[in-house]
Amino acid sequence: MSFRALAPRALRAANTASSIAARRFASTDTAVAAPMLANIERRWEGMPPQEQAELYMALRDRMRVDWHEMTLAEKKAAYWISFGPHGPRAETPKGEGWKQFREVTKYLLITGTMSKEWQEMTNEYAKKEKLNPIYGISSEGYKGKGFVQSD
DSSP: OOOOHHHHHHHHHHHHHHHHHHHHHHHHOHHHHHHHHHHHHHHHHGGGGGHHHHHHHHHHHTTTSOOSOOOOHHHHHHHHHHHSSSSGGGGOOTHHHHHHHHHHHHHHHOOOOSSSSHHHHHHHHHHHHOOTTTTTTTTTTTOSSOOOOOO
């Protein structure tokens, strides 16, 4: 047989297979109950994980059919569960940015280890403990500033 004779058969077979699969999903999947979807935005965080999983699985199965057959509530719930501001996408609590700014500032500006006295004491400690005796501050004839960085 030639290619021209095989192509229509292959297309008919693929078309038939997809229509059978669509009918199978459409016949087994029914609409998710409206009370389960009501106020899902407010209820989602408070729902037990088992109930969240069941609702997600029901919507996932429901999304396999043509989206035109889904109700508006199902579409909204499916979108909100997939992309809504909950879990890792939740908004940060109010004042979180200021808290982080305050902590970073505390550790950058109020540190005592950057003072010249502290650095000189670190030099004395390094000499006493003989840190890096070959090339460093404890070596013979060392002429560097050691740990002192401020003038």
